[in-house]
Amino acid sequence: MADALATLASMINVNKLEDMKPIQISIHEAPAHCCNIGDEEEKDDHPWYHDILRYVRSREYPDHVTENDKRTLRRLAIDYVLDGEILYKKGKDQVFLRCMDAVEAKKILEEVHEGICGTHANSFRMARQIMRFGYYWSTM
Template identity: 65%
Template sequence: MSFGGASNALGHGIGVVLVSPKGDHYPLTARLNFFCTNNIAEYEACIMGLRAAIERKIKILEVRGDSALVIFQIRGDWEVRDSKLVKYRDLVAELIKEFYEVTFNYFSREENQLADALATLASMFKANRETEIMPIQMSIYETPAHCFSIEEESDGRPWFHDILEYIKNQKYPEQANENDKRTLRRIAIGFVLNGVILYKIGKDQVLLRCVDAVDARKILEEVHEGICGTHASGFTMARQIMRLGYFWLTIETDCIGYARK
């Protein structure tokens, strides 16, 4: 269990994080609507965490906090000289009797960022009554949001189907009006057909192969997995190619890519 307290111009808040042996995190936070010092806020946070652990029938607990005063006073290393903290120290002594084994360890503020963040959040969130907030769920994203953002074709045709049909057969889509036809002719100027393969003409005259959603996803997966033998990492390549507006992939001497829809 880690705990932290925060007192600032906006108010006072406390935060606790219970961590299971499997690594599951259970955050707790509360706002203190009464005047208190930083040390009192730290004691309040520690007590809230101990009570939460008791409610969950935890019997072996390691308590960690970045308040040296609270940790060392609870351990008995330091004397409690502030009269306002005596009752807090006595309450903690009663609560720890509920555990088979409990230890208190001091660690740096840098290692207690989550509990401190919860305490700061509670101190800044003004509420006149108890407010219920849904639990915070934190996901981990390994790649930027734009990666793997590939739209599936709703009609089962690739995004470049109309362009391909016009260049290959001079055929317009059904129900296309004159404005649609004019737009399609203008777009088609930037593409070239080589056999059955359609290419987008890049700004540097490099031909970028147009692929459907299935092939595009496969290419992206190979880029980010680094199995293509490229000289740059997948992330570096993706960052560079997104600035150009196209995805490209260098495999030996071939340049393969797909144009954005």
Template identity: 55%
Template sequence: MAEYEACALGIQEAIDFNVKLLKVYGDSAFVIHQLKGEWETRDHKLVPYQAYIKKLIEFFDDISFHHILREENQMADTLATLASMVQLSPHGDFPYIEFRCHGKPAHCCLIEEEKDGKPWYFDIKRYIEEKEYPQEASNNDKRTLRRLAAGFFLSGNILYKRNRDMVLLRCADAERLSKCW
């Protein structure tokens, strides 16, 4: 029901802006295939939603529905996260959101050069190799270093960062790529 409601709200907004040609992209295969007429809508709770969207479709010269995989739908996930954080005014006003594209992830712009000339991963690598902490490390720093080190893998002299999908990224390559992964 939430997926249908989100779809209906998006289509209503397009109608409010007098859009006549619309491509609807959604990561719910269930909703997209039902709206395309490829799948039957059997759940009696969903039938009114589908009927409502079918009425909205009449406002467009052309409308099409396209399924995209959830993992390819990062923008929708980001917008959903933002939407869950926004409080609407009693007047129903929507806050203005501005998007800017950067050539590299924004956190890369905040990374400063290391003052000691050592790479950013030096302490992690040294801890994995020798179980040795930096001299000035507090107990909290040591605990943080142990937690960080768990996300890395050392093979020979090469340090790799483990991603969630278990892909390994070589840290020296990451340094070359503006210290980002």
């Protein structure tokens, strides 16, 4: 919640002479990014990291983006490394994590959760275990 408020605060220009209006916040059952990812991503030709991959590979921006979007993409691309056709994200400990699309992520989740060495752990523990195996995707 604090991160969300800090993000909102950084996006608003405040005029201290005027009265501040309260911010309306609603709480949802699941995070908003989970609602945007589903079967549509499997049908899409571009994985979630397509724009980052395109920028890292050839320094090209997507069509019709604002200067703010370009700045954000440059900032995000700092943490990514391209090796051949495979995109890696630098982890906090500088270990490279392979970026996965939705189909590959689903297979990895199934294998870690239900596979031969699988454990029925909670989501945080599973995410740490998958990152230890060297994989990454945006909604992990």
